Amino acid sequence: MDWYKEAEKRQTPAKTLRFYRTLNKLTQVQLAEKLGVTKQFISNMETGQKPISRKTAYLLSEIFGIDAGRFI
Structure with a gap:
């Protein structure tokens, strides 16, 4: 289960959105x-x-x- 916690820490709002x-x-x-x-607005959020x-x-x-909160 530790791998999941580590992966979740690396998940940025931009990556979560995508x-x-x-x-x-x-x-x-x-x-x-x-x-x-x-569309450009979405792209800009997804790339951070x-x-x-x-x-x-x-x-x-x-x-x-x-x-x-997953997106902030």
């Missing part, structure tokens, strides 16, 4: 439409170029059904 987007078989364009933002705001984290948590 993981859940692909797990749910959404393209960046599809997720952008759900959030009311551009733009931080994920609390508001966006909340919206993502609603879309993916997980805790918003």
Whole structure:
């Protein structure tokens, strides 16, 4: 079980976003439409170029059904 804790520590909000987007078989364009933002905005969050705001984290948590804290 220790490997899981270590892997979870390395999981950044950006990596979490990409993981859940692909797990749910959404393209960046599809997720952008759900959030009311551009594809570039999604790309920037997934690469860590733009931080994920609390508001966006909340919206993502609603879309993916997980805790918003995973994205902050």
